[in-house]
Amino acid sequence: MNPLATPWSSVAVAALLALALAAPRAERVLPQAARALRAAAAPLAVAVLAVLAIAALAREELEVRRYLVESVGASSACFAMLWLAALRLERGCERAERALARAPIALFALLAFAAALAAQQLVLDDIPHVSDETAYVFQAKALAQGRLGFPVPDHFEFFRFVHTNVERGVWHGIMNPGWPALLALGMRIGAGPLVDPLLAALTVWWLATALERAGAGALAARLAAAGLAIAPMHWLLGATAMSHTANMALFALLVRAWAEQWRLQRAHERAGASARPDGPDGAERGEWRALGWACIGGIALGANAAVRPLDAAAAALPFGVWQLAGVARAALATRAHTRPSARAALAPRLAALAATGAFAALGVGALLAYNAALTGDPLVLPQELHFAKEFPGQRFGFGFGPDMGTKIHGPRFPGYFPSDAPRVTSLRLAHFLADVWGAPLVLAAALAWAFWRPRADAWRAAFAAATAIVVAVYVAHFYHGIAYGARHYAIALPAIVGAIALRAAHALEARGPNAHALRAAIAALVAHVLLAAAPATVVAYGGAYRQASGALRELVREQHLTHALVFVAEEGWGWKSAFPLNDYPLERNDVLFARDLGARNAELEAAFPDRPVFHAAVRRDGRAVLRERPPVE
Numbered sequence: 001m002n003p004l005a006t007p008w009s010s011v012a013v014a015a016l017l018a019l020a021l022a023a024p025r026a027e028r029v030l031p032q033a034a035r036a037l038r039a040a041a042a043p044l045a046v047a048v049l050a051v052l053a054i055a056a057l058a059r060e061e062l063e064v065r066r067y068l069v070e071s072v073g074a075s076s077a078c079f080a081m082l083w084l085a086a087l088r089l090e091r092g093c094e095r096a097e098r099a100l101a102r103a104p105i106a107l108f109a110l111l112a113f114a115a116a117l118a119a120q121q122l123v124l125d126d127i128p129h130v131s132d133e134t135a136y137v138f139q140a141k142a143l144a145q146g147r148l149g150f151p152v153p154d155h156f157e158f159f160r161f162v163h164t165n166v167e168r169g170v171w172h173g174i175m176n177p178g179w180p181a182l183l184a185l186g187m188r189i190g191a192g193p194l195v196d197p198l199l200a201a202l203t204v205w206w207l208a209t210a211l212e213r214a215g216a217g218a219l220a221a222r223l224a225a226a227g228l229a230i231a232p233m234h235w236l237l238g239a240t241a242m243s244h245t246a247n248m249a250l251f252a253l254l255v256r257a258w259a260e261q262w263r264l265q266r267a268h269e270r271a272g273a274s275a276r277p278d279g280p281d282g283a284e285r286g287e288w289r290a291l292g293w294a295c296i297g298g299i300a301l302g303a304n305a306a307v308r309p310l311d312a313a314a315a316a317l318p319f320g321v322w323q324l325a326g327v328a329r330a331a332l333a334t335r336a337h338t339r340p341s342a343r344a345a346l347a348p349r350l351a352a353l354a355a356t357g358a359f360a361a362l363g364v365g366a367l368l369a370y371n372a373a374l375t376g377d378p379l380v381l382p383q384e385l386h387f388a389k390e391f392p393g394q395r396f397g398f399g400f401g402p403d404m405g406t407k408i409h410g411p412r413f414p415g416y417f418p419s420d421a422p423r424v425t426s427l428r429l430a431h432f433l434a435d436v437w438g439a440p441l442v443l444a445a446a447l448a449w450a451f452w453r454p455r456a457d458a459w460r461a462a463f464a465a466a467t468a469i470v471v472a473v474y475v476a477h478f479y480h481g482i483a484y485g486a487r488h489y490a491i492a493l494p495a496i497v498g499a500i501a502l503r504a505a506h507a508l509e510a511r512g513p514n515a516h517a518l519r520a521a522i523a524a525l526v527a528h529v530l531l532a533a534a535p536a537t538v539v540a541y542g543g544a545y546r547q548a549s550g551a552l553r554e555l556v557r558e559q560h561l562t563h564a565l566v567f568v569a570e571e572g573w574g575w576k577s578a579f580p581l582n583d584y585p586l587e588r589n590d591v592l593f594a595r596d597l598g599a600r601n602a603e604l605e606a607a608f609p610d611r612p613v614f615h616a617a618v619r620r621d622g623r624a625v626l627r628e629r630p631p632v633e
Contacts (some may be wrong), residue, residue, distance in 0.1 A: 002062060002066055002067050002070070002071065003067065003072050003430055003434030003435065003440070003485070004071060004232075004434045004435065004438055004533065005066075005070035005074065006074035006075040006438060006439075006532045006533070007074075007080055007532060007536055007539075008074060008535060010074075010078050010528075010532035010535070010536075011074050011077050011078045011081070013531060014077070014078045014081040014082045014085070014528075014531065014532075015077075017388040018081035018082070018084045021084075021089065022084040022085050022087060022405055023089050025088055029084060029088055032517055033087060033517070034415040035517070036514045036517030036518075038210025039514050040283070040449065042452075043445045043449040043452065044445050046095050046445075046448040047444035047445035047448050048441065048444075048446075049069075050444050051440055051441055051444050054426045054429050054433075055067055055068055055427075055430060057401070057423055057426035057433075058423055058426035058427040058429075060423055061424075061427045061480065062426075066395045067430060071434050071440055074356055075434075075438055075439045075440065075441070075442070075528070075533075076439065076442065077524065077623060078215075078439075078528055078531070078532050079101065079439050079442050079528045082325065082524035082527045082528055083103075083521055086519075086520035086521075086523040086524045086527070087516070087517065089520070089523070090139075090516055093516060093519035093520055093523055094519065096359050096523060097508060099277045100219065100223070100226065101218045101219045102218075103222055105204075105205060105209060105212075105222065105225050106205070108202045108222070108225035108226055108228075108229040109201040109202070109225070110201065110205050111204075111229045112197075112201045112203070112228065112229040112234065112238065113197045113200060113201035113238075115200075115229070115235035115238075116196065116200040116234075116235040116236075116238030116239045116245075117194070117197040117239070118239075119235055119238075119239035119488070120193060120196070120197060120238075120239035120240070121193075122544065122607075123239065123538050123541055123542045124239050124541065124542075125549050125550030125551075125553075126193055127548060127549065127553065128241050128576070129239075129240070129541075129548040129576075130242065130484065130544045131161075131162050131520050132163060132175060132242060132243075133240055133241040133242055134241075134510055134576060134579055134580055135161075135163035135164060135174055135175050135193065136173060136175050136241050136242070136243060137183070137580050138164055138172075138173045138492035139173030139175060139177070139180075140181075140184040141184075141187065141583065141584060142172060142173075142180075142584070143177070143181055143184035144185075145189050145584070148170060148172060148373055148582045149172030149173075149374070150170070150171045150172070150585070151169050151170070151171070151172035151585075152169060152171050152265050153171075153585070154593075154607060155603055155604050155607060156171075157597065157600075158594040158595050158597060158604050159579075159582070159586065159594060159595070159604075160595075161575065161576075162408075163386070165382060165385065165389070167374055167375065167376075167382075168374075170374065172374055172382065174381075174385075175382070175383060176243070176306060176308065176309070176367070176381065176383075177307075177366075177367065178243070178246065178306030178307030178363075178367070179242075179246045179247075179307050181306070182195060182199070182246055183195050183196075183241070196238050196239065196240060196241065196242075196245050196246075197239070198368050199245045199246050199248075200234060200235060202249045202252070203228065203234070203248045203252045203494060204228050204234075205225075206249065206252035206253050206255065206256040207224050207225070207228060207255065207494045207498055208221040208224050208225035208228075209221065210252065210255045210257055210259040210498075211224055211259070211459070212302035213256070213259045214259040214459060215258055215264055215444075216501075216505065217265065217505055217509070219505040219508060219509065220504075220505035220506075221501075223500075223501035223504055223505055223522070224494075224497050224501035224502075226526070227317060227497040228494065228498065230437075230526060230529045230530075230534075231437055231493065231497070232435065232436075232437070232438060232529065232533050232534055232536075232537040232567060233432075233485055233490070233493065234248075234493060236484060237484060237487065237490055240484060242253070242484060242487065244308075244484075244487050244490035244491070245490075246307050246337075247304060247307050247308045247311055247312065247490060247491045248491055248493060250300045250301075250303050250304035250307060250312070251300075251304060251312065251315050251316070251491050251494060251495075252494050253296070254297050254300040254301055254319065255319070255498075256345040257293045257296045257297030257357065258297055258323070259324070260289070260290070260293040260420055261290045261294055261323075261352055264289055264293070264513075265352075265572065272453040287351075290348055290352055291351055291352055291355055293352075294351070294352035294353070294355040294356045295355045295356070295359050297356050297359075297438040298355055298356040298357065298359025298360045298362075299360075299362075300326070301316055301356065301359075301363065302359055302362050302363020302366070303363050304363070304369045305363045305364050305367055306370070309367065310363075310473060311470065311473075311488075312491070313449070314469045314470045314472075314473045315470055315492065315495065316466075317465070317466070317469055318462040319462055319466075320459075320464075322358070322458070323349075323352070327346070327349045327353055330349050331346055333346075333595055338529050345419040362604075372504040383396065385448045387406055389408060390408075391407075393414070394413065395414070395416040397419050397477075398476040400416055400417050400421075400476065401416070401417075402415050404416040409479045410479075413478065416478035419474045420478070421476070423477075423555075424478070425474065425475050427480045427482065428474065428480055428481070428482070428488060429486070431482055432486035432489045435485035435486055436493065437525060437529055437533055438528065438529060438532055438533025438534075438537070439525070439528055439533070440565060441579055446500045447496065447500070449500075449503060449544040450464075450496075450499040450500040450502070450503040450504075451467075451499060457502060457503075459502060460499045460502050460503065462495075463495035463499035463502075464495075467492040467495050467499075468495055469490070470488065470489060473513045474562050483546065484541070504522065542619055542623070544619075544620065545623050546573070546576075547576070547618070547620050547622070548573060548577045548618075548622075549577055549618065549622035549623075550577070551577070551618060551622055551623055552568070552574075552578055552618055552626070553577075554579050555616075555624045556591055556626065561591050562590055562591070563590060563591075563610070563611055563612075564590075564592070564611055564612050564613075564614055565592050565594065565604065565611040565612070565613050565614070566578070566591060566592065566594070566613075566614045566615070566620070567595070567596035567597075567613070567614070567615050567616070568593055568594065568596055568603055568616045569596045569615070569617040569618075570595060570596065573618070574616070575595050577618045578593040578616070578618070579593070592611070593616075594616065601613075612628060613628070613629045613630065614626055614627065614628050615629055
């Protein structure tokens with residue numbers, strides 16, 4: 001199981017560009033490159049050691065030689081040659097930086113939306129490829145009809161699917177309700193496929209505007225927007241029906257809300273309690289705006305708790321601590337009778353904290369009520385109940401022990417112990433480093449550089465802490481979760497891109513001796529994504545990713561089937577391609593898809609006697625076969 005590999009054809013193109021552009025001016029380009037590499041020696045050394053350690057620790061799951069050669073080596077060579085070529089284009093890089101700083105953030109949000117939508121329709125066939133996605137879509141269909149689930153249909157065995165559950169006479173998906181609820185809103189207006197691409201765009205918008213409102217500057221905001229919009233991991237997840245894009249978007253909205261609160265509170269403190277340049281009325285309006293953004297932040301956090309609760313809490317924790325620290329400082333200043341501005345800030349800070357907590361509690365309460373309605377216990381998730389029923393004596397979730405893990409996730413389970421955590425975590429990290437921009441060593445070096453001494457910048461410190469906490473939390477999760485890449489770390493992606501953008505913007509604006517080398521590195525990264533990472537992503541996930549495709553749906557359309565009953569063979573996950581095509585109640589489907597149960601098919605045929613019967617299969621390569629069964633005499 002290896003991360004994305006850089007195509008050698010892309011390396012060859014990069015080499016030709018380097019020869020054409022850099023070679024004629026080698027006497028100028030090479031000294032620039034050497035000076036920049038000397039300045040970046042520390043983060044590069046850390047990155048090399050980290051990548052090698054990750055590969056070594058993950059060796060039981062990872063083909064180490066192939067990973068180091070095809071994922072790390074090829075991508076690093078491609079990037080290096082593109083960087084040398086970009087070093088030759090000094091004026092062009094300077095013009096690109098100026099244009100970037102002036103570009104509207106909406107442009108990058110639109111790019112993320114277009115990339116995600118194109119990947120959804122052209123790469124993933126607009127169909128779920130992972131069982132989790134299928135369960136999310138199924139639950140969204142129920143919520144769109146105002147239900148928590150569907151009545152159990154007659155002949156249920158023909159229609160059941162993994163990751164769905166029957167409890168108290170209700171057939172429902174087992175995943176958390178937050179993302180299906182958002183998807184259901186789109187389904188209600190006939191725009192279900194647009195919801196995840198739209199959330200991908202909003203993630204870009206909210207992250208970039210958060211940095212801008214926090215005073216990081218136009219360049220930092222645009223660098224973050226561009227870095228996130230072009231990241232294959234971001235637009236790929238935005239093309240799916242997985243919950244991770246909603247998770248990222250709500251985290252970005254929380255960051256945006258905190259940026260507004262932070263800006264308004266700082267302005268209020270600078271103005272002071274008694275000498276406000278905008279007058280009492282203006283200061284009061286600022287306090288109300290801060291309180292409004294605190295409510296928005298609480299709504300984002302509460303909604304995210306219903307999407308992926310542990311991820312939401314892990315990523316939000318540093319910002320919660322930051323907010324509490326501000327309250328504590330104001331309280332101490334009030335007690336000491338010093339700093340009138342801080343004393344005046346205590347009441348609005350307390351109000352903002354209370355508002356955030358109250359609205360977040362509403363989201364948590366909704367999740368608990370949902371759990372109680374479906375499992376009978378507010379503290380038991382439908383997912384937990386499902387796995388407990390299907391796999392007695394095995395646990396799904398976080399923690400260690402001989403019963404942790406389920407056989408459906410691999411033959412080595414149950415049984416997950418602290419000694420297993422380095423291997424599983426390293427596998428996730430290896431994939432994540434390759435997934436983001438297709439260049440593991442480049443991302444590792446950028447992280448080492450961005451997170452070096454983050455205390456000098458409160459925002460970088462918060463982003464670094466959020467990333468570290470997310471990684472640390474998943475140390476206790478037994479399953480590597482490599483589907484659509486290292487998706488478990490997805491919520492950290494905005495924080496990572498934001499931290500790198502902040503450090504890069506500061507270095508560029510300082511106009512130091514290596515500023516052009518940094519501009520060239522940014523240009524090389526964009527070129528590498530376009531030339532290597534994006535095509536590799538399309539190839540890796542196109543066709544029949546995880547043996548699911550839209551071929552059966554298209555074949556039914558091409559043959560103009562109407563009022564038919566189609567039995568789908570389960571071999572090769574064929575039912576995974578068919579199950580999402582049914583609507584509910586089942587009787588309203590013009591073409592009704594059912595599992596092929598062999599001799600038992602006659603039971604369902606008797607229930608739908610006026611429908612012609614077809615048999616279908618989806619092969620492992622994604623192609624579909626459909627044939628009509630001759631009428632019984």
